[in-house]
Amino acid sequence: MDSIISQFQSAFILGRLFTDNILIAFEINHFLHAPGADGGLSIKLDMAKAFDRVEWPFLFEALGNLGFAVGFISLIKMCISSSSLSFLINRERVGVVRPSRGLRQGDFLSPYLFIMCSEFLSRILARVELNGRILGIAVAPSAPRISHLLFADDTLIFYGANRSEAEAVSHILGTFAAASGLIINFSKSSLMISRSVCDGIASEIVTALGIPRCDSHELYLGVPASVGRNRYASFKFIKDHIWNRIQGWKVKFLSRAGREILIKVVLTSIPAYVMSCFRLPKSLFAEINSILAGF
Incomplete structure (x- = not known):
């Protein structure tokens, strides 16, 4: 090929x-x-x-x-x-x-x-x-x-x-x-x-x-x-994507172990894909970690 x-x-x-x-x-x-x-x-x-x-x-x-x-x-x-x-x-x-x-x-x-x-x-x-x-x-x-x-x-x-x-x-x-x-x-x-x-x-x-x-x-x-000068605004869609996925899971009765698996397998892969090319703002990282901790 x-x-x-x-x-x-x-x-x-x-x-x-x-x-x-x-x-x-x-x-x-x-x-x-x-x-x-x-x-x-x-x-x-x-x-x-x-x-x-x-x-x-x-x-x-x-x-x-x-x-x-x-x-x-x-x-x-x-x-x-x-x-x-x-x-x-x-x-x-x-x-x-x-x-x-x-x-x-x-x-x-x-x-x-x-x-x-x-x-x-x-x-x-x-x-x-x-x-x-x-x-x-x-x-x-x-x-x-x-x-x-x-x-x-x-x-x-x-x-x-x-x-x-x-x-x-x-x-x-x-x-x-x-x-x-x-x-x-x-x-x-x-x-x-x-x-x-x-x-x-x-x-x-x-x-x-x-x-x-x-x-x-x-x-x-x-x-x-x-990406413009406001890097946070350019990459904010990552946080929004993670937030929307979590809202769909909250209606289900998931165990603590089940939530940890979803975080490690699904949610962390969302920013990892973008991070293969770009460095994300620290403030965005802090907000994503806060969302994951709350889940």
Whole structure:
């Protein structure tokens, strides 16, 4: 997989870390927020039920283009076409439906098949960048230019803030969506444009893409896409998440041992995930410890 999937995809590939995506995205978004930064933008795409919408002909064609043997592709066809769906009505299974597209959730093959499909979006963007139609963002003169980051169906795209590049990216997304069957939910996607771009050009970009503009993407892979001066406010969602989980458990009659297990196994893993990339404020730690002690 490492030899056929581009370096921009970090999901399900041995030796690649999701934290790399998080840190690269954070640096680029911080660069776009900085005053005086070159005109650039960041798009966070929202795929509507991505696994359920993959067209099988596109998948088989993708496998062939990636160099898989005909016999292997035939086995994949048998695996995904043998599935069936039933409806549960009044606790009874009713009817049988044979799907004609999509990848089964929970199947260990599905994530790998999906990233092979999304690899072609990465290759198209890389080729268009090589041809000079779009220009990725470099956070420093000696830094490499980054045009996109992928983690399964989580997609970030970076390029120059001008109408011609916006139209090129819009055409790429439309072509890929039509071929793959994936539907991009533009209303739930977000577009962040650097402060140095004038309002007139920004309006043209928003019109060309059809994506609403935002000051900053809220979260990327479960962590803040950017952190302002008020670090407590940026990471307060961790405390809120822990508080909400505890409120749901309080209605149950849990023993002391049961509560300790939930704290150690479930609740402590919530801040630990974010702490793999960021240092949390001490005041937030104190409040989280107080909530856990009260539980």
